[in-house]
Amino acid sequence: MKHLLTATTLMIGLGAPAMADDITIGFAIAKSGWVEAYDSPAVAAARIRIDEINAAGGLLGQQIKWIEADTKSDQAQSASAGLEMVDAGADMLVVSCDYDFGAPAALAAESAGLNSFFLCAEDIKAGIQGVGPNSFSASVLAAVQGATVAEWSVQNRDAKTGYVLLDTTIEYNKGICTGFDWMFPMAGGEIVGRDTFLNNDASIASQITRIKGLAEEPDVIMLCSYIPGAASAVRQIRAAGINSVIRNGSAMDGSYWLDAAPDRSNFSVPVQGSVYGDDTRPAVNAFRDAFEAETGAGPASTYAYPGYILIDLWAKAVERAGTVEASAVTAELEGMDNEPTIFGPRSFSDELHHQNTAEMQIVEITNGTPGVIDSFTISEPVPLDVLLQ
Numbered sequence: 001m002k003h004l005l006t007a008t009t010l011m012i013g014l015g016a017p018a019m020a021d022d023i024t025i026g027f028a029i030a031k032s033g034w035v036e037a038y039d040s041p042a043v044a045a046a047r048i049r050i051d052e053i054n055a056a057g058g059l060l061g062q063q064i065k066w067i068e069a070d071t072k073s074d075q076a077q078s079a080s081a082g083l084e085m086v087d088a089g090a091d092m093l094v095v096s097c098d099y100d101f102g103a104p105a106a107l108a109a110e111s112a113g114l115n116s117f118f119l120c121a122e123d124i125k126a127g128i129q130g131v132g133p134n135s136f137s138a139s140v141l142a143a144v145q146g147a148t149v150a151e152w153s154v155q156n157r158d159a160k161t162g163y164v165l166l167d168t169t170i171e172y173n174k175g176i177c178t179g180f181d182w183m184f185p186m187a188g189g190e191i192v193g194r195d196t197f198l199n200n201d202a203s204i205a206s207q208i209t210r211i212k213g214l215a216e217e218p219d220v221i222m223l224c225s226y227i228p229g230a231a232s233a234v235r236q237i238r239a240a241g242i243n244s245v246i247r248n249g250s251a252m253d254g255s256y257w258l259d260a261a262p263d264r265s266n267f268s269v270p271v272q273g274s275v276y277g278d279d280t281r282p283a284v285n286a287f288r289d290a291f292e293a294e295t296g297a298g299p300a301s302t303y304a305y306p307g308y309i310l311i312d313l314w315a316k317a318v319e320r321a322g323t324v325e326a327s328a329v330t331a332e333l334e335g336m337d338n339e340p341t342i343f344g345p346r347s348f349s350d351e352l353h354h355q356n357t358a359e360m361q362i363v364e365i366t367n368g369t370p371g372v373i374d375s376f377t378i379s380e381p382v383p384l385d386v387l388l389q
Helices: 002-008 036-055 075-087 099-111 125-129 142-157 171-187 205-212 229-239 282-295 302-321 326-334
Strands: 023-029 064-070 092-095 115-118 135-137 161-167 190-197 220-224 245-247 267-271 360-366 369-376
Touching: 023 036, 023 075, 023 099, 036 064, 036 282, 036 302, 064 075, 075 092, 075 099, 092 099, 092 302, 099 115, 099 125, 099 135, 099 171, 115 302, 115 326, 125 135, 142 171, 142 220, 142 245, 142 267, 142 360, 142 369, 161 171, 161 205, 161 229, 171 190, 171 220, 190 205, 205 229, 220 229, 282 302, 302 326
Parallel strands: 023 064, 023 092, 092 115, 115 135, 161 190, 161 220, 220 245, 245 267
Antiparallel strands: 267 360, 360 369
């Protein structure tokens, strides 16, 4: 953790404006609470890219400094943290992974005429549609994740029937199921049932009863959820004797949750980069190793990677614009079409500040061990009208 401690010593005192010859990025992120598990790895990756840029001479000939405030995984505190970063002189804000918890800080940036980047939000509202024209996300939309496992399951695993089990707690979950609902029938599958639950539900017994009441067990259960509710749901589904393959979104990447549902198999998720050293792209594995060398531990999940991507893309846009002024940087970002990154090409437009298609690694858990089994890109981008459902 030496790198992070050294970077912290560069922090500008909160509440004091940055010096005019610095470019300052404000991190309004969760350092405590459940969102911290998603934010911290991405922040560490972002700071690695900041250090790389500074070591290469900086941005527009200036060094990049960073300041931070803790949202405490609380929406009200997110707004306060965003305002704190604006008042402290940030030129751009980086906000929490999840739309619901990052949006209040992003709105503070938008009101101040600044760019904001969600660390890894995957709801379309984390951008133009929910914040404003100067807001972006560095990650791949949840709907793309759902669509990816839908089409891959039909084409590569001969899945014919699917059951949708949606955790309605946050918008991310709805996005996963939206993508699955759109692609699975289009790819040739049939959705034979659907149900909902809440992440903090102690039991999904009634939902399991309805699945078991089907004429035949579905080939795929599309579980749209996150920890801890998703782990509980997986455990209960398997305990009930249901052997259907279970799919989920990237929120279930990583081995950290497997103690809550040990020795599981036939569970897979799509990720934008593997953290297991087995990505099909050597550059991703090289960065994974660099992350471990820099921070003392490998990334816990794929959500580390968008932090690196966002700094990389934002810095390129700033260099091309010749300024950190938001509208100029936004124009350069919106002009990116298949912009190269080590995690694959990225594109933005004046309609969409997210990725509605991307190469995804398919990570499958077998006997409690996760690993990449395939790489897949959906046959067509998820349309805007589907994303807005």
